[in-house]
Amino acid sequence: MMAVTQPTSLLLDNPPEPVVSLNEIALDEALDALDPLRHLRTDSDASEFARADEDTVAIVPLQPRSILGETIRLTFPVDFPLVSISLKVDASHGCGGIAWPAGEVLSNYIAFRGIGYLQGKNIVEVGSGTGLVGLVAGALGGTVWITDQAPLLDIMQQNVTLNNLQSCVSVRELNWGETPPSDIPPPELILAADCVYFEPAFPLLVQTLSEMAVSGSTEILFCYKKRRKADKRFFTMLKKKFSWAEV
Template structure:
């Protein structure tokens, strides 16, 4: 997730981002994620897409996560990865280096001893150092509100391709704010089979599931 400097804004629409934390009840667990808009901007606040994707997973919209290998991209506060771990997945929660302290703190404080799954935090800048992650090594790739900067589209697609096998599911939750967001989906469809699996009208959040298209060269 790109880091944008904090700019003072009195808009009531942004007031929730200025709160120090956000709390959720997840089954028998209370999940509390800290936010730090002032220091790290958009990378350190909880966006609606993360909430919608977490609820979608909790309600069984994703594959059974118990024992599955999951990676979250641009994790920010880490809510999505935390929920995946509480559902039993082995999760790698990733973001760029400046976001890792807050992310690590949230993951550590919200995964109790004996948690069904586990989560580790790792630095990942899209398109860079991908050899550190096993190619096609994940059952599920998650991303909440990571489609918004056009300069990141190519490295994001490269990262999704590297992490995915033909059996990997990719779940992306996002708003479609601008024409460029639609262009990203068009690019994604060139490499993945994409379908919309949920639209949350109240929050205006789309959830897309993508699966890698077979490589035609493999048939030669």
Template sequence: MAVPGPDPESEPESVFPRELGLFADSYQERSRFCFCGHALSITQNFGSSLGVAARVWDAALSLCNYFEKQNVDFRGKKVIELGAGTGLVGILAALQGGDVTITDLPLALEQIQGNVQANVLPGVRAQVRALSWGVDQHVFPGDYDLVLGADIVYLEPTFPLLLGTLQHLCGPQGTIYLAAKMRQEHGTENFFQHLLPQYFHLELAQRDENANVNIYRARHRKPKSV
């Protein structure tokens, strides 16, 4: 589950009350987005046990914008989204022709499934499954063409679990796209500058100064020739 921490300058304080964002009163909010010619209706269920997984974050919007501007080709690609929250990124990938698996912890699956049903027509390949990093990634295949994540680099104790999951899921010729709000207090910069490059060739694909969001593209390092 993508659970980014508070950034009081750009994110409402009410999103981050005690207990990871649990509200006394529950409510739904439906937001509309348009990417790649697709009009998307995304429901966010605030105040439930979802906590901050309920919300569409800036990093998800930046990643969708990037896919649109760069005309990233999902057609016929095997795609998985990690820590999907609302499922926005994975839904867009499916509508763009990908064979997409959208994942998060079990508590977020009902929200994701509702958004998939609201936006994905029959025949579009989008399935929703639970995935806990470092625990059950091996029940998933290790040959995804594209691995996607938006605001999933948030807690330093999970970094080794995420790294192992990325290593397993990304196929030999696969590509990882990770969008992240660069929160210093959460070790995000350390993850991308020092940890991820140990296992993947990493490029900064886009920097959004206004949103403080970086989009990184990663591929497996080629083995050194003997």
């Protein structure tokens, strides 16, 4: 290996600016068209305007990537796939239009229990969002109603059709605190993934669960992310109506 140095006589006090090719300019313009504010962010160290010896300030805060009209594929159980679900996700109507970890965990749990666990059961998923958990339950042999507020009914129906589960999964509007649809029979199993996050809705959700679980043998499976101390209030309310344990 040898080192090559520039002769002293060629060193310049004001070196020329680096040459930028037309391809680089075109790429830069294309990136600017996609994100006009990209040079004002500090989330990328690739900006030619940033220097390592300068303190950079985030003029525009980093924004999460928007999820619009995407389709993903998930399998359950994760280690030994039994069910494969294609899922359209779209955040246009809020947080309910995307897949959250609690839904994937609950889906994995019921798939792990196997087909015999759900076969022939009437099942209702509340706060379904995309309908993921209910779709898995339907694929495992259950007769399922996936429910949520009106803005999410379309994406749920698209996901039912996408997975050819129209024969066993139905979509219904259900606002917590209101009377459940009359054509949903008393469920043997109620599924709820990540429904504990909005404190004003806690008593409404408990009311809905109480009205649907008319049989003493109704089982409710909850999966949620612990976010704040207020979550404990929900389970305090739940204890007045149900007995529960961690699984």
